[in-house]
Each structure stands twice: as C-alpha cells, then as structure tokens.
Amino acid sequence: MDVSEGHVTLTVPEQPEEGVGDAVFFNPDQELNRDLTIATLRAARERIDGLETYFDATAASGVRGVRAAADGWTVECCDTDPDAVTLARENLARNDLAGTVHEGDATVRLHEQRYDIVDLDPFGTPMPFVDAAVRATDGVLAVTATDLAPLCGAHFRSGVRSYATVPRNTEYHGEMAVRVLIGALVRAGARYDRALDPLFTHASDHYVRTYLAVGSGAQAADAQIDRLGYVHHCTDCLHRDAERDLIAHPPADCPACGGSIVTAGPIWLGAIRDREFTAATREHVDASMGTADRARDLLDRIEHELDTPTHYDQHRLCKEWGRSASGMDEFLDALRAAGYQASRTQYGGTTFKTDADVDSIRAATDD
Ligand SMILES: C[S@@+](CC[C@H](N)C(=O)[O-])C[C@H]1O[C@@H](n2cnc3c(N)ncnc32)[C@H](O)[C@@H]1O
Numbered sequence: 001m002d003v004s005e006g007h008v009t010l011t012v013p014e015q016p017e018e019g020v021g022d023a024v025f026f027n028p029d030q031e032l033n034r035d036l037t038i039a040t041l042r043a044a045r046e047r048i049d050g051l052e053t054y055f056d057a058t059a060a061s062g063v064r065g066v067r068a069a070a071d072g073w074t075v076e077c078c079d080t081d082p083d084a085v086t087l088a089r090e091n092l093a094r095n096d097l098a099g100t101v102h103e104g105d106a107t108v109r110l111h112e113q114r115y116d117i118v119d120l121d122p123f124g125t126p127m128p129f130v131d132a133a134v135r136a137t138d139g140v141l142a143v144t145a146t147d148l149a150p151l152c153g154a155h156f157r158s159g160v161r162s163y164a165t166v167p168r169n170t171e172y173h174g175e176m177a178v179r180v181l182i183g184a185l186v187r188a189g190a191r192y193d194r195a196l197d198p199l200f201t202h203a204s205d206h207y208v209r210t211y212l213a214v215g216s217g218a219q220a221a222d223a224q225i226d227r228l229g230y231v232h233h234c235t236d237c238l239h240r241d242a243e244r245d246l247i248a249h250p251p252a253d254c255p256a257c258g259g260s261i262v263t264a265g266p267i268w269l270g271a272i273r274d275r276e277f278t279a280a281t282r283e284h285v286d287a288s289m290g291t292a293d294r295a296r297d298l299l300d301r302i303e304h305e306l307d308t309p310t311h312y313d314q315h316r317l318c319k320e321w322g323r324s325a326s327g328m329d330e331f332l333d334a335l336r337a338a339g340y341q342a343s344r345t346q347y348g349g350t351t352f353k354t355d356a357d358v359d360s361i362r363a364a365t366d367d
C-alpha cells in the first residue's frame with residue numbers, strides 16, 4: 001500500500017493484525033514520532049553548525065531516511081533484512097532522492113563510519129546499539145525505545161538487565177521510563193568521555209523518544225554523571241525525594257508518613273529537554289505534517305513543563321485523600337497562589353509538576 005508523510009510517498013507492506021510478521025515493518029501510528037524527527041532535525045541544523053549526514057540505523061521501509069533526504073540531509077540507511085534494504089532503496093528512488101542503503105548490522109557500520117545524526121529506532125530496547133552509536137557521532141543521537149514495560153519497572157528484571165539500573169513501577173511510569181532511558185544513555189556515553197545532553201524528549205503512546213546532543217571531554221561527561229541519582233518513593237502516601245549522588249542513601253521509612261520506601265536509580269534527574277530548542281522545534285513543525293496539531297501541542301506542553309524529576313496525577317492524589325478532583329487550571333492556580341511553581345506535563349491530562357511536596361499540595365488545594 002502507499003503511504004504519504006511529509007513531502008514523500010512510500011510503498012509499505014500490509015502489516016499483520018497482531019505481533020510481528022515477516023513483512024518489512026511499518027507502523028502508521030508512529031507518524032508523530034517521524035514528524036517530530038523532521039522538526040527536531042531542522043532545529044538541530046540551526047543550533048549546531050555543519051550537520052549534514054543522517055544515519056537511519058534500523059531503517060525498515062526507509063521512511064525516516066527518505067523523509068530526511070527530502071529535507072536536504074545526506075542519508076544512509078541500514079537494515080539486516082534484505083527485503084527492507086530493497087524496499088528502502090525503492091522508496092528513495094520513487095521520490096527521486098539520493099541515499100545509500102546498507103545491508104547488515106548497524107553496529108558494524110557505526111564502528112566504521114561517523115555521522116552527524118545517528119537515529120536508532122529498533123524493536124524494543126535500543127541499548128545493544130548504543131555503545132557503537134555514541135562513538136559514531138559528535139552531533140545528535142536520536143533514540144526510540146518501545147519497551148515501556150521494562151523501562152518503567154513493570155517488567156522489573158528485564159528493565160534491570162537492559163538498562164543496568166533499578167526501575168520502579170510508580171504512578172509516574174512514563175516519566176520513570178524517560179529517566180531510566182536517558183540515564184542509561186548518559187552512562188553509556190560517559191564510558192567514552194562523551195557528554196550526552198537531552199535536547200528534546202517525549203513519551204507518547206507506547207514509546208519514549210529522545211534526542212541528545214553529543215559533546216566530548218571527560219569534564220563534560222562528569223557534569224552529566226552529576227545529574228544522575230535516585231528517587232526515593234513512598235508507596236503509601238506518594239511522597240518522593242530525589243537524590244543526586246553516585247550511591248543511594250534511602251531513608252529507612254517515609255519522612256512524611258512512616259510508610260515503605262522504594263528506590264529507583266541511577267536514573268537521569270536533569271532536564272529532559274532544552275527549553276529553547278523545544279520552542280525552536282515547534283517552529284519547524286509545518287503544515288505538510290499529518291500530526292502537526294498534536295506535535296505543536298506536545299512541544300508546547302514539554303517546553304513549559306517544570307524540571308522536577310517526577311510528576312503527580314491529581315486524580316491519584318485525590319483518591320488517596322478521599323477528595324473529589326477539581327479542574328486542572330483551578331488546581332494549578334491554587335498551588336501558585338500558595339507560592340509554589342506548578343505546570344502541566346506531557347504525561348496525561350490530569351498530571352502536573354510542582355516544587356511542593358505531597359503534604360503541601362494537599363494543604364494548598366484543600367478548599
Ligand atoms: C522498528 S523497525 C524500524 C522502523 C522504522 N525506523 C520506521 O520508522 O518505520 C526495526 C528495524 O530494525 C531492523 N534491525 C534489527 N536489528 C538490526 C541491526 N542489528 N542492524 C540494522 N537493522 C536491524 C529490523 O530488520 C527492522 O526492520
């Protein structure tokens with residue numbers, strides 16, 4: 001079947017109704033991810049001098065590479081599946097675009113060749129590709145992870161194995177996934193004295209997508225390591241504390257209610273996006289993009305999100321307190337009126353961030 005995205009039209013196979021079949025993979029639901037990729041690449045080109053080459057490491061139909069080529073990037077694609085390689089070549093040709101498609105393991109290519117942008121969009125965890133990828137670029141590393149259950153601690157052992165950390169299944173699971181992923185990427189970069197710094201990150205549908213500027217130098221890498229740490233979370237009253245350190249010092253029990261504490265980490269505790277970069281990316285969303293409205297709304301939300309490492313869900317807190325929920329604007333205004341910072345978040349309509357702790361949120365919003 002034919003699919004049009006941005007300024008290109010591609011041939012993609014019919015997909016199996018459930019699971020992964022033999023056909024070359026294409027997920028129409030990831031159009032938002034791909035639209036945002038193009039907008040982010042445009043913002044990156046403005047921010048960082050000299051970016052030209054884009055490597056679509058796990059290309060499948062080649063849709064990302066084809067869209068990047070149509071946007072002026074010098075593109076190379078790669079896939080282990082010969083059918084994908086043929087299809088990606090056909091899709092470049094069909095759109096009169098130049099580009100090279102390699103058959104083989106992307107990590108081999110990444111050990112041999114450097115690119116300004118490396119894009120990892122594999123099945124499940126991206127971690128098997130990451131060591132090769134961080135050494136292959138000093139521009140931008142773009143990473144999709146679709147293994148949300150391991151990342152957010154719902155599949156605990158799998159998360160521990162893939163990300164070499166302790167993920168915890170909390171009510172802020174999307175944000176846990178974001179911070180586990182970025183934390184693991186930053187630590188992978190640091191092994192090679194590379195400083196990975198998030199430009200833009202979103203958790204949408206069933207994946208996390210992050211774009212990291214790749215800098216070099218031991219000191220810069222150390223500065224990123226200093227933004228890692230732990231979250232100590234109370235499973236009884238939802239109180240949580242973040243601790244930036246190399247080792248964890250969890251309290252014996254919750255300082256607010258005496259309940260049980262679980263600790264997640266090491267995870268990324270820094271900002272998950274550069275505010276100006278996110279605003280610039282929003283300017284690069286254009287009318288050719290099928291998800292333009294959703295992309296702009298998401299970018300706006302993410303730009304204005306506070307940088308606290310966890311968020312709350314008003315409905316979850318109100319249930320805990322045996323109270324009925326109020327409108328989000330009213331709720332956030334009450335927090336601000338009490339002198340706290342407060343913002344909505346990308347993680348859902350009733351979620352918010354604030355510098356107030358749970359007891360203070362309760363007091364500030366109790367009318
Ligand atoms: C999720 S699909 C990519 C989807 C595509 N980027 C898109 O936006 O539609 C993952 C692809 O990675 C390929 N793949 C798996 N292991 C690989 C490896 N080691 N090197 C390169 N490609 C690989 C698979 O054959 C598959 O086509």
Ligand SMILES: [Zn+2]
Pocket residue numbers: 234235236237238239254255256257258259260
């Ligand atoms: Zn507690």
